[in-house]
Amino acid sequence: MHTLTQFRLCPRSRSIRLALAELGLEATLADERPWEWRPEFLALNPAGELPVLELDGGPTLCGAYAISEYFAALPENTEAATPRAPLFVGSLDDQAEQRRLVDWFHGKLDREVTRELLIERVYGHLMQGQAPAPDPSALRAIRSNIRYHLAYVNHLAHDRRWLAGDERSFADLAAAGHLSTIDYLGEIPWDTYPAAKAWYMRMKSRPSFRTLLSDRMPGIAPAPVYADLDF
Amino acid sequence: MHTLTQFRLCPRSRSIRLALAELGLEATLADERPWEWRPEFLALNPAGELPVLELDGGPTLCGAYAISEYFAALPENTEAATPRAPLFVGSLDDQAEQRRLVDWFHGKLDREVTRELLIERVYGHLMQGQAPAPDPSALRAIRSNIRYHLAYVNHLAHDRRWLAGDERSFADLAAAGHLSTIDYLGEIPWDTYPAAKAWYMRMKSRPSFRTLLSDRMPGIAPAPVYADLDF
Numbered sequence: 001m002h003t004l005t006q007f008r009l010c011p012r013s014r015s016i017r018l019a020l021a022e023l024g025l026e027a028t029l030a031d032e033r034p035w036e037w038r039p040e041f042l043a044l045n046p047a048g049e050l051p052v053l054e055l056d057g058g059p060t061l062c063g064a065y066a067i068s069e070y071f072a073a074l075p076e077n078t079e080a081a082t083p084r085a086p087l088f089v090g091s092l093d094d095q096a097e098q099r100r101l102v103d104w105f106h107g108k109l110d111r112e113v114t115r116e117l118l119i120e121r122v123y124g125h126l127m128q129g130q131a132p133a134p135d136p137s138a139l140r141a142i143r144s145n146i147r148y149h150l151a152y153v154n155h156l157a158h159d160r161r162w163l164a165g166d167e168r169s170f171a172d173l174a175a176a177g178h179l180s181t182i183d184y185l186g187e188i189p190w191d192t193y194p195a196a197k198a199w200y201m202r203m204k205s206r207p208s209f210r211t212l213l214s215d216r217m218p219g220i221a222p223a224p225v226y227a228d229l230d231f
Numbered sequence: 232m233h234t235l236t237q238f239r240l241c242p243r244s245r246s247i248r249l250a251l252a253e254l255g256l257e258a259t260l261a262d263e264r265p266w267e268w269r270p271e272f273l274a275l276n277p278a279g280e281l282p283v284l285e286l287d288g289g290p291t292l293c294g295a296y297a298i299s300e301y302f303a304a305l306p307e308n309t310e311a312a313t314p315r316a317p318l319f320v321g322s323l324d325d326q327a328e329q330r331r332l333v334d335w336f337h338g339k340l341d342r343e344v345t346r347e348l349l350i351e352r353v354y355g356h357l358m359q360g361q362a363p364a365p366d367p368s369a370l371r372a373i374r375s376n377i378r379y380h381l382a383y384v385n386h387l388a389h390d391r392r393w394l395a396g397d398e399r400s401f402a403d404l405a406a407a408g409h410l411s412t413i414d415y416l417g418e419i420p421w422d423t424y425p426a427a428k429a430w431y432m433r434m435k436s437r438p439s440f441r442t443l444l445s446d447r448m449p450g451i452a453p454a455p456v457y458a459d460l461d462f
Contacts, residue, residue, distance in 0.1 A: 047335055070326075096290055103293075
């Protein structure tokens with residue numbers, strides 16, 4: 001059995017959990033609190049970052065980038081892989097658009113929203129064992145950035161069937177990884193962004209999403225509608 | 232002719248300039264000041280990030296990730312491409328290691344050093360048109376992070392021929408993109424890290440590095456040894 005070392009609200013871990021499920025691969029989940037810098041974890045990934053996928057009888061893959069591109073290359077290189085839904089699809093131009101958006105979500109959205117939100121609302125809480133007092137001006141900036149990013153997702157979802165085009169791709173999974181974390185924390189005003197909401201509703205209904213929706217971060221309850229398919 | 236929109240001290244732009252030179256592709260450089268958010272630039276890349284490569288008669292590729300993976304996939308998909316040195320080489324396991332390190336440099340090193348150093352020492356300077364007064368405690372933190380990252384590069388360069396293994400790959404180019412920017416600003420104590428220095432000396436001697444070494448950021452002079460091959 002493969003092992004995925006992850007943190008339940010880490011958006012990159014979530015994107016890879018979705019990817020594994022879409023690829024029809026099962027993995028045991030190993031929880032890691034990335035701020036603890038455990039020596040055993042640093043031996044696994046010196047960067048101290050999540051997720052890390054240990055393939056049974058195969059290599060250890062560090063980070064969403066190395067993991068997603070490993071599976072993207074597999075079908076062309078081995079006969080063993082029978083992916084149910086490839087992570088990158090279509091022509092090289094199509095795939096460049098999918099990767100542009102993966103970079104948007106795992107890069108820009110992470111930097112401007114998810115990473116900061118986790119620092120303000122989750123890490124401090126879990127480290128101190130009590131409800132944190134988030135910095136109000138930091139939260140205001142994060143919420144303003146959430147509206148900017150939601151407007152962009154709404155624009156993409158309005159013009160296209162899936163975020164990067166006609167086909168579902170890892171861009172949708174990367175976006176869903178982040179938005180599901182932000183949504184868990186009750187920070188998404190879905191009704192203002194109907195096309196983004198309709199896209200997220202479709203994502204949420206996929207079997208690959210089930211384990212994310214049943215996930216609970218001990219000590220931090222999800223927003224009331226987090227697991228509702230009709231929200 | 233292809234066009235690469237870039238900023239002269241942007242480490243990701245530099246990694247792609249190195250990659251294009253290693254691939255034997257020429258591109259016209261278009262300078263962009265990313266903090267200005269020009270509407271024409273945002274029309275090219277809504278993320279407002281660099282670099283952006285407009286391929287002559289081909290797609291517009293946004294970001295080092297989409298650009299590098301586009302060229303990584305090209306040889307298998309077209310007959311036109313005759314890359315001189317592929318960006319990712321060897322087995323899937325080898326390539327996963329190369330991508331782990333690209334992620335390290337374009338992700339972790341960027342976040343912990345290069346991005347912050349540019350904010351403290353370059354952007355403020357260029358925006359205000361005068362020498363900035365960097366925050367001393369921010370600079371101290373950045374310099375401490377530089378030592379940590381240099382120690383890691385030194386460890387890799389000591390154990391391996393190139394940073395990711397026996398073969399040169401985009402991991403070396405990503406590292407060189409960042410370290411050349413940090414070195415331009417005179418912030419690298421090379422003599423403390425002899426294996427890293429020997430690796431960087433070999434990188435610097437490559438023809439692909441020449442345009443970077445002759446590059447000057449108007450208003451910001453490079454460190455004295457920046458362009459020396461023997462430093």
